[in-house]
Amino acid sequence: MIMNLQELNNFIHSLHTKQRLEDEYANILTTLANILDDTDLPWKETYYKSHTGRELYRKLWTYGLKDLIPGDYDGGFRPLSKDDIISAHAAYTGGELLCKYVLCE
Numbered sequence: 001m002i003m004n005l006q007e008l009n010n011f012i013h014s015l016h017t018k019q020r021l022e023d024e025y026a027n028i029l030t031t032l033a034n035i036l037d038d039t040d041l042p043w044k045e046t047y048y049k050s051h052t053g054r055e056l057y058r059k060l061w062t063y064g065l066k067d068l069i070p071g072d073y074d075g076g077f078r079p080l081s082k083d084d085i086i087s088a089h090a091a092y093t094g095g096e097l098l099c100k101y102v103l104c105e
Helices: 005-013 018-036 042-062 083-093
Strands: none
Touching: 005 018, 005 042, 018 042, 018 083
């Protein structure tokens, strides 16, 4: 299944337990890294910061998973940079491309 930022935002919002969020974390990072690595569409970074990233960071904070928040954020849990998610993906997965929500080559 291929998700866009809005669909991923809705998916993150639907994760109602800490365990589900932990189970899906690597796949969420992979999906975000693949979407945000497309530098031709700057609106994606804006949507990520204002919606999808904010929902992810808020959810991680709420469930006590602050150590999984991949970068700096403002007082409303909006990420300050898309680069943090791309770096976190590489560090968390060892660069392995997981294929649950993204189209893998």
